[in-house]
Amino acid sequence: MVNTDHPAVDRVRAALAEHGLTPEITWFEVGTPTAAAAAEALGTTVGAIANSLVFTLDGEPILVMTSGAHRVDTEWLGERLGGTIERASKDVVKEATGQTIGGVAPVGHPAPVRTFVDVALRQYEVLWAAAGHAHTVFPLSYAELLRVTGGTEVEVAPTA
Incomplete structure (x- = not known):
């Protein structure tokens, strides 16, 4: 039996509810700290996994929500954002998030974190994001992800 009590997940659930979202949070027996692991557990494509990656932009924590199928080109993105990532x-x-690597959610942080959202996520009807713990995910749409994070749409790497 999976223990579904965790304070970080409770904060994510509350933050989503503040935006009118009450998605079912899926708990896995085994952690899914990578996009590939989450996609395999869900039976979906890795691109539909909305990775929550924390970087610093000139020392300030930022959150980049990127497709599991992409790598963030920090030098390229930093140039577009006017700083060093x-x-x-x-x-x-x-x-910055109150969460640990592998389970960082797009919301539920102690204070707002400036967020950038990979435009490549637009192509997926349903996205899956961590819910504050490496054993959790929840579904949402691209529009919902933008709304709940207050995120700015960006390309995270040059297109071929």
Whole structure:
């Protein structure tokens, strides 16, 4: 039996409810800390997994919601955002989101985190995002993801 009580997941659930969303949160017996693992467990394509990646932009934590099928080109994206992007340490991730790497949700953070959303996610009718714990995911649409995060649409790497 999977224990479905966790304070970070409760905060995500509450944040979603504030935006009128009450999706079913799926709990897995085994953690799904990567897009590939989550996609396999859900029986969906890796591109429909909305990865929550925390970086710093000139030292400020930012959240980049990207398709599991993409890698963020930090140099390229940093140039477009007018600064330098670096991967955040696990301590910065935890401080900014209240969650740990592998389970970072798009919402439910102690304070708002400036968020950028990969436009490649638009092509999927249903997206799956972590719900605050590496054993959790929840479904939402691209429009809902933009709305709940207040995110800015971006390309995360140059298109071929």
